[in-house]
Amino acid sequence: MHALKRDWGTMHVRHKGGKGPALVFINSLGTDLRMWDEVCGHLPQDWITLRMDKRGHGLSETALEGYGIPELAEDVIAAIDDAGLASAILVGCSIGGLIAQHVALMVPEKVQGLVLSNTASMLGAAEGWHARIAGVRENGMAAMAEGILPRWFGPKMLANPNAPLWRTLLARTDQEGYIATCAAIAGTDITDRLGEITQPALVFGGKHDLATPPEVVEALARNLPRADLVMFEETGHLPAIEAPEAFAEALVKFVERIAK
Numbered sequence: 001m002h003a004l005k006r007d008w009g010t011m012h013v014r015h016k017g018g019k020g021p022a023l024v025f026i027n028s029l030g031t032d033l034r035m036w037d038e039v040c041g042h043l044p045q046d047w048i049t050l051r052m053d054k055r056g057h058g059l060s061e062t063a064l065e066g067y068g069i070p071e072l073a074e075d076v077i078a079a080i081d082d083a084g085l086a087s088a089i090l091v092g093c094s095i096g097g098l099i100a101q102h103v104a105l106m107v108p109e110k111v112q113g114l115v116l117s118n119t120a121s122m123l124g125a126a127e128g129w130h131a132r133i134a135g136v137r138e139n140g141m142a143a144m145a146e147g148i149l150p151r152w153f154g155p156k157m158l159a160n161p162n163a164p165l166w167r168t169l170l171a172r173t174d175q176e177g178y179i180a181t182c183a184a185i186a187g188t189d190i191t192d193r194l195g196e197i198t199q200p201a202l203v204f205g206g207k208h209d210l211a212t213p214p215e216v217v218e219a220l221a222r223n224l225p226r227a228d229l230v231m232f233e234e235t236g237h238l239p240a241i242e243a244p245e246a247f248a249e250a251l252v253k254f255v256e257r258i259a260k
């Protein structure tokens with residue numbers, strides 16, 4: 001556990017050293033770095049992992065406003081530099097995948113490859129995010145969290161006794177941090193820059209994903225110059241939680257193929 005000082009506050013970072021390759025994990029909206037716990041448990045012991053909580057999430061402090069996805073990408077770059085990594089493979093889920101795409105555009109020399117789970121170059125229409133922000137302001141996080149779970153998980157995970165733990169995490173996410181993150185997503189569309197991301201990429205989707213449905217991740221894989229696609233049959237939006245073993249297996253195969 002490490003507290004990384006940023007100009008907006010303190011960011012919670014976890015860095016596990018090793019021989020390499022180095023993997024940087026970037027979590028989704030309303031989760032924290034624990035979403036990668038089980039995936040990391042299935043990786044080779046000597047691999048380097050770096051995880052962090054976004055602003056307003058987990059143990060990181062909240063930055064109220066005035067930031068977008070590029071500033072969240074700068075936080076990731078700062079964590080990579082702080083860990084002394086010259087380059088890494090980025091693994092991002094949903095907004096984490098959008099942040100990863102930004103990092104690849106901003107500092108391509110630091111990015112060896114990308115694993116883009118259930119994400120896109122634009123995460124839904126801005127109006128939807130503004131409506132969500134209004135709903136959270138009016139009713140609070142707990143009321144919103146109840147309706148989000150079926151967007152996150154496929155039927156198998158919804159029936160899992162652990163599913164409510166993730167709803168609790170979401171309900172306890174700092175309201176202002178959550179709203180600021182939704183606002184950052186709302187203004188972002190980098191579709192016309194996807195051709196510039198020339199690193200090898202692995203795109204994950206889930207047949208039951210209501211947030212980034214299969215056709216959305218298929219389009220991302222098609223528009224990236226060097227992407228392969230894996231579509232999980234039984235998962236929704238968060239396969240790293242729903243099927244960590246299958247996630248890790250595909251991830252390890254990809255990393256072994258591309259790591260120098």
Ligand SMILES: O=C(O)CC1=CCC(=O)O1
Pocket residue numbers: 027028029030093094095096123148151185211237
């Ligand atoms: O909360 C959702 O609807 C799912 C989601 C969208 C962006 C993200 O990171 O998670």
